Amino acid sequence: MTKEPRGAVARHTYWQSLPHGERQGVWCIQINQPGWPSGGLNDVEETEEHQPTVLARRTPEGKQQRCGACLGCDWEGPDHRRLNDAIEDANDHAFPDxxxxxxxxxxxxxxxxxxxxxxxxxxxxxxxxxxxxxxxxxxxxxxxxxxxxxxxxxxxxxxxxxxxxxxxxxxxxxxxxxxxxxx
Structure with missing residues (x-):
């Protein structure tokens, strides 16, 4: 098994490169979050500034996991079940105030x-x-x-x-x- 890269852009690009059947359990930008490509098929562009987003994956047990991430660097927050918690972590990173x-x-x-x-x-x-x-x-x-x-x-x-x-x-x-x- 290949080790996943870190950072929202790198993880999403890796996820897109996998055959559909191998994406289970791999982190990607959650649909409808900043950075999610239109239609999910286009390249994600890294920004120069810190911009919050959310990564998501489904565990082998079928549970949804999320973590805050940044489109401008490889920062990732801790895993959460709740979307709001991941969003707040990502905004804490990008906009501390x-x-x-x-x-x-x-x-x-x-x-x-x-x-x-x-x-x-x-x-x-x-x-x-x-x-x-x-x-x-x-x-x-x-x-x-x-x-x-x-x-x-x-x-x-x-x-x-x-x-x-x-x-x-x-x-x-x-x-x-x-x-x-x-x-």
Missing amino acids: WRNMPSVLPPPPYGDRQRWLENVAKAYPPGWFQRGGPIITMREESNGLHWAMRAPGGGYDIASPHQRPKKEVASTAVQDSLLDQLR
Whole structure:
């Protein structure tokens, strides 16, 4: 058995080189995570900057394993069963200060998305989203799941531990309060 390489790009390239029947138990970039090639058949490109992603594999027992990884270097985090844990590890590596960023309400379903983007950008460090940094959003519908490539710059949308208020009146007040703080 050939020893697997380290790093998200190298592991995914190795996984792609194997015949379909030999991929069981081999790490690859998890589908729908940053770096996953369109259709899964194209080359993965390494980035020059640290960019978080998630590797996945299925054990011989059929259990799913995941680990945070980086598209810019060969860093890999510990194994996890939960996707959120792997995503958080990867963001800890690429954006060590992300846990100190403010939680914000998600963009309004109908309304001025550009104004929302401008206000959120003021709450985060300059260039944060351009570098692919995550956003932390208060959502009631997410069940606490983190979403890949949903932040303004293509980074992760991380579910805040604080849920969005369920009452419309309270939600409007929180939104107005947030906007006032950002001005």
